Amino acid sequence: MSKPATVNVLYPRKDGSTFDLKYYLDTHMPMVYKHWNSHGLKSFKVTQYGEGPYTMNCSMEWDSVDAFKTAGTLACATEIFGDISNFSTEQPVIIGGEVVGTS
Template sequence: MIRVTVSYAAREGARFDHAYYQNRHAALIREHLGAHGLRRLEIDQVLSDAAGNPAPVVAAAHMLFDDVAAFQAAMTAGGQPLMADVANYTDIPPQILISQVHVAYEG
């Protein structure tokens, strides 16, 4: 299983519409990637770092897929509308990380 994290760096004066991201953009992700291998979607509105200071990112999406090939196939099939929608909620360029998921504890 892999996790694709799309995050948005905190920047002075940057625009980010959390309501749009959590509702409309998340719905687009489900619509365009759901039939192409998306297993799970989580949306974060980042509040602070562990010390209560402003966080280095304002928001993130975490998407789980079986493997990198499944993610790439999903983005080929449905990624264009998602990328075109970014300007509707932010002027911050998205940063994408792909991680291998290893479950160390499940309570």
């Protein structure tokens, strides 16, 4: 049986970089959820960091790591990843793995 997974999408903080939070919350994330919800995306939350190496993080809960990997190969993934330039000047760092403990 597959374990649930968490995938974090981190947007780097660099001199001169920009991030359009309104577009991200109003347009990008609803599109992501619409396309991937039926493929194992259970929920997401967005965190804005005031300092550190990243400005934003989107933490997504998935049915499994395999569900996330499969979603990334769907035709809609091209639209989702292609939309990044509409809100961020930086490409994200994507990390994820199986959930092995919760409280």
